[in-house]
Amino acid sequence: MRADATNAATGRGPLRAGPPDAVAAAAVTGLYQGHAVGLIRLAVVMLGDRPAAEDVVQDAFAGLYRRWAKLTDPGKAPAYLRSATMNGCRNELRRRIRARRQPGEPVTDAASAEFAALVGEEHREVLAALRRLPDRQREALVLRFYLELTEPEIAAAMGVSAGTVKSTTARGLAALRRLLRENDR
Numbered sequence: 001m002r003a004d005a006t007n008a009a010t011g012r013g014p015l016r017a018g019p020p021d022a023v024a025a026a027a028v029t030g031l032y033q034g035h036a037v038g039l040i041r042l043a044v045v046m047l048g049d050r051p052a053a054e055d056v057v058q059d060a061f062a063g064l065y066r067r068w069a070k071l072t073d074p075g076k077a078p079a080y081l082r083s084a085t086m087n088g089c090r091n092e093l094r095r096r097i098r099a100r101r102q103p104g105e106p107v108t109d110a111a112s113a114e115f116a117a118l119v120g121e122e123h124r125e126v127l128a129a130l131r132r133l134p135d136r137q138r139e140a141l142v143l144r145f146y147l148e149l150t151e152p153e154i155a156a157a158m159g160v161s162a163g164t165v166k167s168t169t170a171r172g173l174a175a176l177r178r179l180l181r182e183n184d185r
Helices: 020-047 050-070 074-101 113-118 121-131 135-146 151-158 162-184
Strands: 012-014
Touching: 020 050, 020 074, 020 135, 050 074, 074 135, 074 151, 121 135, 121 162, 135 151, 135 162, 151 162
Parallel strands: none
Antiparallel strands: none
């Protein structure tokens, strides 16, 4: 049977060469090697915590592996990973907020030793100001200036319109400038 023959038994599209798990493992491994470091950096900027960032990215790759057979366009896998990472960061930030509201063990936002070693004093000030922004503004700025995504890519990652990306980015930059000026005083 040819590799591009239709699978008559299941009614699904073209067959892929090799067992599905082997195909998925090879594809996700290649994506991991090419994108994991950048996604971890993105998550560190969003969360300020490297271990949590690594967990979020690991979950994104695990989710992609589990859903690989349902993926219609493997070329969109990096966008899926970015979105999954951003969603994981949002969920982690929500979890932290809920934990602060509940009595019990306090949640600390102390930076890890690795994080402190990665960025200099100026970067720490910018990151601290960035973390004080509302979630949506922070996400828009990180995707635009850290990952250097285009407005349509940001809109797709955030699930908003391009106009919302423009206005959110402008408001975020203004707020970031204001926060950094306050720190200089």
